[in-house]
Amino acid sequence: MGSSLLITLREGLEIALVLAIIVAYLRKTGRGDRLGSIWAGSAAASVVSVITGFIFYRVVGEFEGKWEQFIEGALAFAAVGVLTWMIFWMRGNARGIASELHGKIDAAIDQSGVALAVIAFVAVAREGFETVLFLLGAETSSASGAEVVVGGLIGLAIASVLGYLFFLGSDRVDLRKFFNWTGLLLILFAAGLFAKGVHEFREFFEFEGAWYSDSVWNITSGPLHEGTTFDFLKGLFGWSDHPERIRFVSYFVYLIPTLWFYFRGASTPAKPALSGARRESVDA
Numbered sequence: 001m002g003s004s005l006l007i008t009l010r011e012g013l014e015i016a017l018v019l020a021i022i023v024a025y026l027r028k029t030g031r032g033d034r035l036g037s038i039w040a041g042s043a044a045a046s047v048v049s050v051i052t053g054f055i056f057y058r059v060v061g062e063f064e065g066k067w068e069q070f071i072e073g074a075l076a077f078a079a080v081g082v083l084t085w086m087i088f089w090m091r092g093n094a095r096g097i098a099s100e101l102h103g104k105i106d107a108a109i110d111q112s113g114v115a116l117a118v119i120a121f122v123a124v125a126r127e128g129f130e131t132v133l134f135l136l137g138a139e140t141s142s143a144s145g146a147e148v149v150v151g152g153l154i155g156l157a158i159a160s161v162l163g164y165l166f167f168l169g170s171d172r173v174d175l176r177k178f179f180n181w182t183g184l185l186l187i188l189f190a191a192g193l194f195a196k197g198v199h200e201f202r203e204f205f206e207f208e209g210a211w212y213s214d215s216v217w218n219i220t221s222g223p224l225h226e227g228t229t230f231d232f233l234k235g236l237f238g239w240s241d242h243p244e245r246i247r248f249v250s251y252f253v254y255l256i257p258t259l260w261f262y263f264r265g266a267s268t269p270a271k272p273a274l275s276g277a278r279r280e281s282v283d284a
Contacts, residue, residue, distance in 0.1 A: 016163020049128025192238015
């Protein structure tokens with residue numbers, strides 16, 4: 001439950017923030033009558049994401065043994081790739097997200113309500129597909145299907161509340177700082193997925209009996225072996241109660257250089273101030 005809650009909370013929060021920006025802008029510019037198109041596009045994207053997730057779950061669930069290890073490892077690496085790209089893209093573009101969305105909305109309104117619905121559909125569907133990928137890539141074997149669903153729904157509910165609060169105080173929220181801090185959490189999550197992918201492919205290729213297959217530690221009881229704390233740490237940090245050495249090393253092989261590039265990018269000098277017209281668009 002812990003891992004699915006974290007995944008849907010983060011992805012659901014991004015959806016909620018995007019929708020909050022769109023709705024706030026439409027109301028601020030006196031275009032509240034176009035909100036129906038936004039909700040229609042969002043609803044359609046949600047349905048498509050759920051159907052896609054069910055199909056993926058059924059297809060992946062049919063595989064066992066070697067194929068299961070290969071698919072789980074591939075999904076983990078795919079999720080890491082998408083997540084890493086998203087982290088660095090968001091850090092570099094968070095400040096201009098609102099103005100970019102405003103420009104797309106203005107162009108869509110000049111065309112038709114369908115174009116506006118497409119914007120909402122793409123925004124929600126992209127995060128929905130990422131959520132499916134992350135849920136399939138993350139370990140959830142310690143939780144039943146019902147627990148995964150409940151955890152996911154709780155995460156979405158919390159994200160909805162936070163999105164609404166952001167809508168109420170959108171003029172006072174610095175998106176750049178917000179995404180910079182949440183980016184750190186996502187890097188930890190991605191490091192866990194990367195280590196899991198290495199673990200799955202080690203088993204797939206049957207690399208056994210060497211120093212890298214021995215466990216760093218082996219915890220057999222207590223909160224670090226099972227229960228809510230175990231699920232939370234596994235979902236957030238990729239924790240394992242008996243990680244082999246290659247999995248332990250792989251975690252830091254991804255984590256250390258990624259954090260270095262992340263903080264290095266954050267410490268680069270700020271870009272020159274925007275021109276007056278552009279600044280007004282960003283501040284809107």
